[in-house]
Amino acid sequence: MDTMSQKPSCVPDRRRARGWAKAIPVAVLLTGCGTIHHASPPAAQENPDVATRRAIAAAWQQDHPDAGFLPDIVVSDGVVYLTGDLPLPQMRVELVRESWQPVAVREVIDELKVPSSADTTYARDMKLSMTLRARLTFDPDIQSTRYSIESVGGVVYLMGTAQSADESNKVRKLAGTIGASKVVNYITARNGAAEPAKS
Numbered sequence: 574m575d576t577m578s579q580k581p582s583c584v585p586d587r588r589r590a591r592g593w594a595k596a597i598p599v600a601v602l603l604t605g606c607g608t609i610h611h612a613s614p615p616a617a618q619e620n621p622d623v624a625t626r627r628a629i630a631a632a633w634q635q636d637h638p639d640a641g642f643l644p645d646i647v648v649s650d651g652v653v654y655l656t657g658d659l660p661l662p663q664m665r666v667e668l669v670r671e672s673w674q675p676v677a678v679r680e681v682i683d684e685l686k687v688p689s690s691a692d693t694t695y696a697r698d699m700k701l702s703m704t705l706r707a708r709l710t711f712d713p714d715i716q717s718t719r720y721s722i723e724s725v726g727g728v729v730y731l732m733g734t735a736q737s738a739d740e741s742n743k744v745r746k747l748a749g750t751i752g753a754s755k756v757v758n759y760i761t762a763r764n765g766a767a768e769p770a771k772s
Contacts, residue, residue: 622648625675629653632671637664644668644685651679662687662698662725669721670732670759678734680718698724704751705729712747715740720760727754734761 626648633643645657653672659665665685672681689695701724709717720733729748735741741760748756 621677622650625651625653625677628675629668629672632674633668636667636671640664646672648678651677653678653681654684655681656684658686660688662723666723666725666730669723670730673721673732673734673759673761681721681732683721683723694726697727701727701729701751701753705748708747708751709744712743715743720744722748724753728757729753729755730757730759732759734763736763738762 626646629646629648630643633640644655644659647654647656655668655672659668665683665687668685669681669683672678702722705722706717709715709720709722716736719736720731723730723732729751731744731748733744735744741762744760745756745758
């Protein structure tokens with residue numbers, strides 16, 4: 574028989590196979606006998622707290638490209654902790670608003686410090702925020718930890734995530750009864766859609 578006319582076998586000689594098995598204990602790749610596909614390991618899912626912090630930091634850097642600094646932002650189990658000093662009260666409002674944007678955020682704890690004014694404006698702003706915070710806290714229909722309140726120059730800024738449209742409306746109405754010159758609403762609905770700012 575003409576050995577040159579025989580097709581190469583996909584099954585290796587037993588003696589050679591035993592030799593290969595010693596050299597390659599995991600797998601034997603046979604050329605021409607099919608392709609072996611190696612499954613890629615699943616991509617590791619990013620920690621939600623890490624993703625939240627990165628989103629807040631990116632929003633800050635986009636809104637303040639010339640600031641030259643990044644406030645202290647710590648996220649743990651969906652709770653955002655803001656600490657450090659900011660030069661302007663409006664920066665504080667913007668950072669707190671940005672901190673509420675990621676969907677995984679459950680609460681924002683604002684420990685930021687801004688320079689206090691020597692006139693009565695600062696004291697009035699503090700009173701506005703504290704008054705509204707107290708009313709939200711003692712209202713049984715409002716989950717007060719879901720909201721942040723900032724007052725700057727007599728203007729009250731509302732930020733947070735409403736559990737329902739009724740709760741959002743109630744928060745806005747309460748904010749309108751404390752003597753603020755204006756109320757700006759940045760409350761986000763539970764489905765993640767931000768309501769238009771209202772005064």
